[in-house]
Structures are given as structure tokens and as C-alpha cells.
Amino acid sequence: MSEHQTDESSRENARPPSHARTTGGTVVLIFLAALMLYVVTLPPILVLAEKYRPEDQLPSPVVVWYGKPGLWLYNESPVSGVMLEYVYWWEGLVNGRP
Structure with a gap:
């Protein structure tokens, strides 16, 4: 037991x-x-990358590089201003700037 x-x-x-x-x-x-x-x-990023590929755009300065090769946004993009604000904010956060 x-x-x-x-x-x-x-x-x-x-x-x-x-x-x-x-x-x-x-x-x-x-x-x-x-x-x-x-x-x-990921899909919205890929859609933007497909929609705003460099070869589809008129020559203009690159505004944002979205982290991966080929994901470019240009001045003509309706979201470029928003993306720029986000990128500037993110860079400030990463680099310690306000």
C-alpha cells in the first residue's frame, strides 16, 4: 500500500x-x-511598393526608402507626406532627438 x-x-x-x-x-x-x-x-506595404515603383514614375527625388530594397515612395505619392512625418518621428525616436 x-x-x-x-x-x-x-x-x-x-x-x-x-x-x-x-x-x-x-x-x-x-x-x-x-x-x-x-x-x-505587409500587404499594404507591398501594394505601395508595386504602385510607386521607380520605373513607373517620372524622374523625381526619392522621398522615403521604406526599409527594404525596391520599396520607394515619391513626391507624387499621396501618402509621402504622412510617411515623411512618420520617418522623421521614428528617426528622432531612434536617434534620441525630440
Whole structure:
């Protein structure tokens, strides 16, 4: 009888506590949230890149380089002003300027 109880208690002690078991689920949820954010934000960026490719535009100075080769926005772009404000804000944040 005591051996049976010892087996039961050792089995219970071998299992991780319940909060340790949920961290795997939390990691999966964070990964899925990041993946959804990537999926939601990437298509508009690619549409802009496709719409405002340099070869489709008249020659003009480049306003914004959007992080990856080929993602260019030009002065003629209706979003270039918004993008410039965002880029200036982001550069200030990264470089420590107000």
C-alpha cells in the first residue's frame, strides 16, 4: 500500500506546476499575434511598393526608402507626406532627438 502511495506522489511531483505548463501556450499566442501583425501590415506595404515603383514614375527625388530594397515612395505619392512625418518621428525616436 505504501509503495502505491509513493508511486502516486512521485508521479505528481514529476509533473510541472500548472503555471509552467501555460507558458508554452503564451509563447504560441505571442507568436501568432506577431504573425498576424506581419500579415496585416505587409500587404499594404507591398501594394505601395508595386504602385510607386521607380520605373513607373517620372524622374523625381526619392522621398522615403521604406526599409527594404525596391520599396520607394515619391513626391507624387499621396501618402509621402504622412510617411515623411512618420520617418522623421521614428528617426528622432531612434536617434534620441525630440
